[in-house]
Amino acid sequence: MPTIDPTAFSTALLAWYDDHHRDLPWRVSPRDRAAGRKPDPYRVWLSEVMLQQTTVAAVKAYFETFTRRWPQIANLAQAPESDVLSAWAGLGYYARARNLHACARTVHAAYGDRFPETAAALKALPGVGDYTSAAIAAIAFDEPAAVVDGNVERVITRLIALETPLPRAKPQIRHQAEQLTPDHRPGDFAQAMMDLGAMICTPRRPACGICPVDVFCTATRTAKAERFPIKEKKKPIPERSGAAFVAFRRDGAVFLRQRPGSGMLGGMSEPPSTDWSARTDGATGRDAAPFSADWQQAGTIEHGFTHFRLTLEVWRADDVAEAAVGGRVAGWWSGPDQIDGEALPTVMKKVLKAATRGRSEASRRRKT
DNA sequence: TATACGTGGCA
DNA sequence: TTGCCAAGTAT
Structure with a gap:
């Protein structure tokens, strides 16, 4: 395996980063960083959690909303979990939001609103794992921690043309990342590796012709860089099915309930729904309804x-009286002014949209 | 070590 | 349309 000179590598990468870095709302530019401006650990942590398995484009608006509503960790710690979940709705992986809130409360109560400053201590916090702890330690506290995310995995497997497939290759990648991480500017180095992965060393059609570290790269010389990283084959994705029941009160309010606090869409809101079972034996049809009403088919969503x-089969009932629910289901009626503030995951927004479309069509038919 | 856990964009 | 991908963590 070819050896890369870490000093020469980080020098070339950081010089490129100084000129070509992305400006992102949670970042301190390398110029400001050199002038002594430190990133706010709260904003670094919040952005890193949001960015787990999520694109920069999707995160930007949520980061803006969160930091405006909860400017400091104490504000977030004091918020009800339901507020955090509803603000997170649409971003996905909702365990992140529950852990985010738990982490804020821990840092508030146990650490006096100050994040611990080492990767090892950060990793003990809820929702903070190998990657995020290293990223916060490097970016906010200048610890030369090896920051290994999907970008770094891609860059390194190409640098050394690593034929071992992921995830088996992770230990080798980590070792190489530790070799390359500099003591000087470790935070900028981590962000530079991610910018390189996002802008040059992209998953498809990498721009090797303008790569600042191409002289260190084996893949670009000996083969097509795009071959790397090599990955194990994925299993086919199964199908599941179920039914959702959207009850409208006469004033247009919708009946919602809260899902169990852990597992799929844990703690989020939904119209009452069946379990999701294998496609063949999924409980469907109006017999699966949670309470009696004049249930009408409103189509299906995928x-x-x-x-x-x-x-999901979508069923709708209009002019449902509160007495019809009769305590059979724990939940609440959400009026037109409240619905936008509910913690509705995207799949449930699709359900409501299908039901609302059916309701407005039925309403038009009644009028004509 | 393998699996559960969301969503939106792109070829 | 389908599959892959994007700054992973918890169990």
Whole structure:
């Protein structure tokens, strides 16, 4: 395996970063950083958690909303969990939001609103793992921690043309990352590796012709860089199905309930729904309704999750009286002014949209 | 070590 | 349309 000179590598990468870095809302530019401005650990942590498995484009608006509503960690710690979940709605991986809130409370109560400053201590916090602890330690506290995310995995497997498939290659990648991480500007180095992965060393059609570290790269010389990283084959994604029941009160309010606090969409809101079982034996039809009403078919929706595809029958009932629910289901009525503030995951927004479309069509038919 | 856990964009 | 991908963590 070819050896890379770490000093020469980080010098070349950081010089490129100084000129070509992305400006992002949670970042301190290398110029400001050199002038002594330190990143706010709260904003670094919040952005890193949001960015877990999530694109920069999707995160920007949420980061803006969160930092405006909760400017400091104490504000976030004092917020009800339901407020955090509803603000997170649409961003996905909702355990992140529950852990975010738990982490804020821990830092508030146990650390006096100050984040611990080492990767080892950060890693003990909820929702902070190998990657995030290293990123916060490097970016906010100048610890030369090896920051290994998907970008770094891609860059390093190409640098050394690593034929070992992921995830088996992770230990080798980590070792190489530790070799390359400099004591000087470790935070900028981590962000530079990610910018390189995002702008030059991209998953498809990498721009090797303008790469600032191409002289260190084996893949660009001996083969197509795009071959790397090599990955194990994925299993096929199964299908599941179920039914959702959207009850409208006469004033247009919708009946919602809260999902269990852990597991799929944990703690989020939904119209009452069946479990999601294998496609063949999914409980469907109006017999599965949570309470009696004049249930009408409102079509089906499809939604792709990470590990299964879901088809949901949508049922709708109009002019439902509160007495019809009769305490059979724990939940609440959400009026038109409240619905936008509910913690509705995207799949449930699709359900409500299908039901609302059916309701407005039925309403038009009644009028004509 | 393998699996559960969301969503939106792109080819 | 389908599959892959994007700054991972918890169990």
